[in-house]
Amino acid sequence: DADVTQTPRNRITKTGKRIMLECSQTKGHDRMYWYRQDPGLGLRLIYYSFDVKDINKGEISDGYSVSRQAQAKFSLSLESAIPNQTALYFCATSDLTASSYNEQFFGPGTRLTVL
Amino acid sequence: GDSVTQMEGPVTLSEEAFLTINCTYTATGYPSLFWYVQYPGEGLQLLLKATKADDKGSNKGFEATYRKETTSFHLEKGSVQVSDSAVYFCALSDPNTPLVFGKGTRLSVIA
Numbered sequence: 001d002a003d004v005t006q007t008p009r010n011r012i013t014k015t016g017k018r019i020m021l022e023c024s025q026t027k028g029h030d031r032m033y034w035y036r037q038d039p040g041l042g043l044r045l046i047y048y049s050f051d052v053k054d055i056n057k058g059e060i061s062d063g064y065s066v067s068r069q070a071q072a073k074f075s076l077s078l079e080s081a082i083p084n085q086t087a088l089y090f091c092a093t094s095d096l097t098a099s100s101y102n103e104q105f106f107g108p109g110t111r112l113t114v115l
Numbered sequence: 116g117d118s119v120t121q122m123e124g125p126v127t128l129s130e131e132a133f134l135t136i137n138c139t140y141t142a143t144g145y146p147s148l149f150w151y152v153q154y155p156g157e158g159l160q161l162l163l164k165a166t167k168a169d170d171k172g173s174n175k176g177f178e179a180t181y182r183k184e185t186t187s188f189h190l191e192k193g194s195v196q197v198s199d200s201a202v203y204f205c206a207l208s209d210p211n212t213p214l215v216f217g218k219g220t221r222l223s224v225i226a
Contacts, residue, residue, distance in 0.1 A: 004158075033213055042204065042218035043159075050211075058213070090158055094214075101147040101166050102208040106158040 003027045004107040006091050012113045019078040021110050023091030030095055032074040033104065034058075034066060037088040046089075049074060081114040088112075117142045121205045121217035128195055128224050136190040136220045138179075138205035146207040148172075148181050148188040149214065153202040162190075162203070195224045 004025045013019055023032065034046040035058075045058030047066040055066060063085060067075045078085055091107040121138040128134060140148065147166045151159040163172030168183035177192045188205060205217040 040218070043216045045213055048213050092159075096210055101164065102210060102214070103147075103149065103161055103164060104159075104208075104214050106151075106160065108158045 004091060004093055004105055006089075006107040006110050008110060009108065010111045012115065013081055014115050015082055017081050017114075019081050019112065021076045021078075021089055021091075021112070023074045023076070023107060025072050025091075025093045025105075027093055027095070027105060028071070029093040029105075030071065031093060031102075032068065033092040033094070034064075034074070034076045035090045035092065036060065036085075037090060037109075043090065046076065078112075081112075083114045086112060086114045117146065117207055117209065117212070117215045119205050119207055119215055119217040121203075121220055123218070123220065124202075125221040125223060128222070130197055130224055130226050131194045132224075134190070134192040134195045134199075134222070136203055136205075136222070138188045138190065138217060140186050140188065140205075140207050142186075142207055142209065144209050145183075146209050148179070149206040149208065150177070150179055150188070150190050151204040151206060151216075153204065153219070155201070159204065195222070197224045197226055200224045 033048040035043040049068045065077045089110045092104040094104045118141045149164045150162040152162045163174040165172040165181035171180045179190045202219045204219045206214045
């Protein structure tokens with residue numbers, strides 16, 4: 001089984017709808033992240049969490065919110081989806097140890113289309 | 116703040132050609148450096164990493180050396196294969212910040 005899973009893998013929705021993307025991990029990592037990927041723009045950080053009680057905004061948090069329900073779960077919500085939020089969304093995890101150096105492990109991605 | 120600049124693509128090579136993808140960084144501390152690869156339709160996976168100056172990371176025939184004096188971490192492979200076609204991301208990490216990624220370089224290898 002995959003260490004970092006994302007659901008759904010694909011989603012098509014309409015403008016104004018509320019959408020939740022979910023991420024679960026079995027790696028036991030404290031740190032979790034949400035990124036979006038757009039062609040030619042690389043990965044941009046939306047939100048990150050270094051432990052269950054910690055939530056931090058990233059580069060492009062406007063229009064998004066997150067919830068860290070447990071160490072293993074980190075959800076991303078779009079309260080009112082708009083077409084320019086059409087993108088590929090990735091969840092990632094990491095753990096800072098002497099051997100990992102904060103290496104991040106990525107989920108398979110969720111392709112979101114907002115019509 | 117910290118930043119990563121990598122060469123823009125796309126890069127198109129013939130099979131068995133030599134590959135270099137340039138990556139330079141700006142950081143206030145002593146970050147760890149990473150190369151990630153994204154194959155079509157997949158998420159990112161770690162290709163190699165280096166954690167201190169002069170370290171060489173290597174994996175699957177790819178290599179990159181952490182050069183503090185030139186703030187660079189260029190990715191190289193002596194003989195690329197069609198299966199190396201992917202998007203490559205350079206990234207850096209300070210212990211208490213998320214990874215900072217470059218914009219990615221798309222590599223296409225033709226037979």
